[in-house]
Amino acid sequence: VSPFLSLLLSISAGLSEAELDSMKFLCHDKITKRRRESVQTGRELFEILVEQQHISSDNLDFLRKLLENIRRGDLVSQLEQFEEEGGLGAPGEQPDEQEKPNDVICENVGRDWKKLLRELGMPEVKLDRIEADYQFKLYEQLVQGLREWQRWKGKDAKVTDLIKALRGCHLNLVADLVEE
Numbered sequence: 001v002s003p004f005l006s007l008l009l010s011i012s013a014g015l016s017e018a019e020l021d022s023m024k025f026l027c028h029d030k031i032t033k034r035r036r037e038s039v040q041t042g043r044e045l046f047e048i049l050v051e052q053q054h055i056s057s058d059n060l061d062f063l064r065k066l067l068e069n070i071r072r073g074d075l076v077s078q079l080e081q082f083e084e085e086g087g088l089g090a091p092g093e094q095p096d097e098q099e100k101p102n103d104v105i106c107e108n109v110g111r112d113w114k115k116l117l118r119e120l121g122m123p124e125v126k127l128d129r130i131e132a133d134y135q136f137k138l139y140e141q142l143v144q145g146l147r148e149w150q151r152w153k154g155k156d157a158k159v160t161d162l163i164k165a166l167r168g169c170h171l172n173l174v175a176d177l178v179e180e
Contacts, residue, residue: 024036116145116165
């Protein structure tokens with residue numbers, strides 16, 4: 001069972017009818033009126049948002065904003081816990097090989113995260129959006145920045161590019177740790 005789908009199901013179960021109506025209203029510019037009116041459960045709303053790529057297991061920003069707007073801090077906390085666990089359901093699950101360099105980078109880069117992502121060629125607009133979405137959360141800014149870079153580059157996102165960019169930013173110690 002997908003941990004992401006389990007999360008969505010759990011959030012859906014915690015929504016009242018009034019909260020669902022509020023969330024549907026907030027999706028006014030994302031979902032057509034006909035589709036919004038047909039939605040009867042949170043699960044159905046989330047299916048549409050996933051289908052239209054407004055939310056995904058590695059991009060929960062829109063869902064977070066919806067939950068914050070309906071003042072469901074408890075569900076936002078559940079969402080944050082999911083993110084902290086890296087989207088893994090069971091604590092024993094290991095991240096794939098591509099995630100491991102990201103962990104090392106996130107733990108060691110700090111305030112130079114924008115410099116690193118610029119070196120990787122990320123557009124300034126994307127960096128500003130990440131910074132605005134995760135104000136005062138330095139670690140999360142870097143995590144989301146690296147995820148965005150991986151999405152942006154797709155199969156061309158290589159660890160060697162990360163190492164080269166780290167060295168280009170004079171973060172040689174971090175580059176050495178990634179190489180190990």
